[in-house]
Amino acid sequence: MRITVLENLMAANQNTAAENRRTLADNNIYAVNIMGSPGCGKTTLLEKTLELLAGKLRAAVIEGDVSTTLDAERLARFGIQVVQINTEPFGGSCHLNARMIAGSLSTLDFKDLDLLFIENVGNLICPAEFDLGEHEKVIVASVAEGEEKPLKYPLMFRRADLVIINKMDLCDRLQTDMRILISNIRKVNPSVQIIELSALTGEGCSLWIDRLQGNFSAFQEPEGR
Amino acid sequence: MRITVLENLMAANQNTAAENRRTLADNNIYAVNIMGSPGCGKTTLLEKTLELLAGKLRAAVIEGDVSTTLDAERLARFGIQVVQINTEPFGGSCHLNARMIAGSLSTLDFKDLDLLFIENVGNLICPAEFDLGEHEKVIVASVAEGEEKPLKYPLMFRRADLVIINKMDLCDRLQTDMRILISNIRKVNPSVQIIELSALTGEGCSLWIDRLQGNFSAFQEPEGR
Numbered sequence: 001m002r003i004t005v006l007e008n009l010m011a012a013n014q015n016t017a018a019e020n021r022r023t024l025a026d027n028n029i030y031a032v033n034i035m036g037s038p039g040c041g042k043t044t045l046l047e048k049t050l051e052l053l054a055g056k057l058r059a060a061v062i063e064g065d066v067s068t069t070l071d072a073e074r075l076a077r078f079g080i081q082v083v084q085i086n087t088e089p090f091g092g093s094c095h096l097n098a099r100m101i102a103g104s105l106s107t108l109d110f111k112d113l114d115l116l117f118i119e120n121v122g123n124l125i126c127p128a129e130f131d132l133g134e135h136e137k138v139i140v141a142s143v144a145e146g147e148e149k150p151l152k153y154p155l156m157f158r159r160a161d162l163v164i165i166n167k168m169d170l171c172d173r174l175q176t177d178m179r180i181l182i183s184n185i186r187k188v189n190p191s192v193q194i195i196e197l198s199a200l201t202g203e204g205c206s207l208w209i210d211r212l213q214g215n216f217s218a219f220q221e222p223e224g225r
Numbered sequence: 226m227r228i229t230v231l232e233n234l235m236a237a238n239q240n241t242a243a244e245n246r247r248t249l250a251d252n253n254i255y256a257v258n259i260m261g262s263p264g265c266g267k268t269t270l271l272e273k274t275l276e277l278l279a280g281k282l283r284a285a286v287i288e289g290d291v292s293t294t295l296d297a298e299r300l301a302r303f304g305i306q307v308v309q310i311n312t313e314p315f316g317g318s319c320h321l322n323a324r325m326i327a328g329s330l331s332t333l334d335f336k337d338l339d340l341l342f343i344e345n346v347g348n349l350i351c352p353a354e355f356d357l358g359e360h361e362k363v364i365v366a367s368v369a370e371g372e373e374k375p376l377k378y379p380l381m382f383r384r385a386d387l388v389i390i391n392k393m394d395l396c397d398r399l400q401t402d403m404r405i406l407i408s409n410i411r412k413v414n415p416s417v418q419i420i421e422l423s424a425l426t427g428e429g430c431s432l433w434i435d436r437l438q439g440n441f442s443a444f445q446e447p448e449g450r
Contacts, residue, residue, distance in 0.1 A: 038262045038349045038378060039370025066350060068376045092380055094319065094350035122377070124263045125291060125319035125348055144369040144392075145264025151293045152347070153263060155317055167369075173398055 013130055016098035020105060020133025027110040030219045031118060032212075033132050035156060036140035037149075038122030041166040043071045045140055045199040045208075046117055050078040052202075052209045057216060059115040062104045064096040066121060081108055087121060095127040096120050102133075114216055124149070128156040135219060136161040141185075143167050143176040150184040157188045162195065164208065169198040238355055241323035245330060245358025252335040255444045256343060257437075258357050260381060261365035262374075263347030266391040268296045270365055270424040270433075271342055275303040277427075277434045282441060284340040287329045289321040291346060306333055312346060320352040321345050327358075339441055349374065353381040360444060361386040366410075368392050368401040375409040382413040387420065389433065394423040 024031050034042050046061060053059055060081040063072040072084035083104040087093035090100075101118065108116075118134060120127040128137075139160040141149060144167055150157040157163065163185055171178065178196070185194060195211070197204030249256050259267050271286060278284055285306040288297040297309035308329040312318035315325075326343065333341075343359060345352040353362075364385040366374060369392055375382040382388065388410055396403065403421070410419060420436070422429030 037264060037347075038374055039367070065377050067379050068373070070373050070377065088379075092350065092354075094348070121350070122262075123319070123348060123350055125317065125346070126351065129317075142264070142369070144367070144395075148293070148295050149263055152290050152295065154292050154313075170369075170395075170398070173395070 010129075013098045016102055017131035017133040020098055020101050021135070023105055024116065024133065024135070027113070028220060029110060029113050029116050030216045031116040031132075031134040031136075033118045033120060033127075033134035033137045034140060035120045035124075035127045035137065035160075036122065037124045037142070037145060040122070040140045040142040040145065041199050042119050042122070042140050043074055045164065045166060045197075046075055046119060047078075048199045048202060048205055049117070049209065049212075050075065050080060052205060053115070053212070054078075056209075056213060057114040058112050059117060060108055060113055062096075062101065062116065062118045064100070064119055064121045066092050066094075071119065081113075083107055094121055094123050094125075095130050096132055097130050098132050115212065124153040124156050128159045136215065138162045138164060140164045140166050141181075143171050143174055143178075143181070147177055147181040147184060150181075150188045154188045157185055157192070160189060160192050162193045162211070163189075165194065165196045166199055168196050168203060169201050235354075238323045241327050242356035242358040245323055245326050246360070248330055249341065249358065249360070252338070253445060254335060254338050254341050255441045256341040256357075256359040258343045258345060258352075258359035258362045259365060260345040260349075260352045260362065260385075261347065262349045262367070262370060265347070265365045265367040265370065266424050267344050267347070267365050268299055270389065270391060270422075271300055271344060272303075273424045273427060273430055274342070274434065274437075275300065275305060277430060278340070278437070279303075281434075281438060282339040283337050284342060285333055285338055287321075287326065287341065287343045289325070289344055289346045291317050291319075296344065306338075308332055319346055319348050319350075320355050321357060322355050323357050340437065349378040349381050353384050361440065363387045363389060365389045365391050366406075368396050368399055368403075368406070372402055372406040372409060375406075375413045379413045382410055382417070385414060385417050387418045387436070388414075390419065390421045391424055393421050393428060394426050 072082045288309045297307045
């Protein structure tokens with residue numbers, strides 16, 4: 001019984017995710033699902049990203065948190081559309097699902113929008129299982145988390161299109177062995193892209209911005225270019 | 226349907242947790258459930274704890290991870306009993322449940338054992354919902370995670386008996402505002418105990434060790450003292 005129910009839930013999520021992906025494509029909006037542990041720097045990365053994208057691409061953000069609107073408030077000061085999803089009324093859900101995104105999409109004004117960032121609930125496990133209708137999955141991993149996390153939380157890293165290694169400014173202090181960290185990421189996902197940066201100092205962020213612009217261009221319909 | 230199934234699951238977990246608690250009490254073993262984000266320093270704290278407890282209290286560890294035996298290997302070198310639970314065969318479960326603990330208890334030799342540490346899966350959300358039969362819940366929160374985490378992940382902090390603020394050696398470098406962090410913990414759980422320490426340097430750890438010894442003494446049956 002339990003398995004049937006869960007399978008039905010996952011199938012329903014998949015259908016809704018496919019609808020979300022169609023809606024986004026119809027409106028020429030490229031969606032990025034950003035996942036990672038609590039405190040890995042997802043919101044700080046979005047702040048730096050919005051700053052660096054200004055005048056280049058127009059973005060909106062869907063913010064997922066169990067509770068509070070703290071992150072949405074941090075991002076709203078960039079004058080963009082921000083939708084906050086709190087999962088506490090949904091049993092404190094530890095991940096976003098496609099239905100929550102569908103609800104958020106219905107409140108967004110799609111005009112003049114190129115990118116949609118979805119900041120998932122801080123969690124290195126459950127969000128990996130739920131397709132939201134995004135076009136790519138980005139994992140933010142902080143050097144403060146240690147080198148062995150890709151091996152211990154393999155699904156998240158296996159599903160990622162890009163791993164951003166954040167807080168590179170702390171690397172010296174923490175004596176992080178980047179060779180081991182990157183080798184562990186590659187063991188779980190040999191073909192994943194990796195960018196090292198510090199969202200705080202901005203070091204390495206141009207690679208991420210260039211990649212976003214490139215992916216958005218490649219995603220656009222030929223007539224839209 | 227879905228709710229019924231989940232309620233049944235939670236009731237079954239509660240029953241098994243109660244049995245675990247009885248088994249532990251019958252054998253005069255005090256159990257501590259240690260929870261926190263990936264990379265907050267749970268295993269490093271256990272390493273320091275086992276080092277400092279040597280000759281005082283005899284401990285065993287149940288290690289919960291989605292995948293790998295890396296943490297169990299780090300702890301086995303202390304010559305103690307370590308049971309590794311990998312949740313990957315259970316659908317990559319994001320938390321330990323009481324049944325997993327019951328299975329582990331059946332493999333432990335209870336003789337000459339005072340303390341049982343259960344290191345939960347690294348996750349600041351789901352493990353809070355599952356009673357394992359432990360005698361207390363300890364949250365490890367790293368200063369690298371930022372000051373607002375107690376507000377964003379309230380259930381975990383609300384259920385805690387003790388919050389250990391770890392990586393205090395990074396406080397200066399990260400410019401963590403401890404006043405705000407502690408005030409946020411108190412907003413969610415006004416009566417929770419808080420210990421600031423660095424599991425890496427050992428700073429502040431004696432408070433934690435003294436507290437463990439005190440709790441163990443208070444827990445013992447009068448005839449056992």
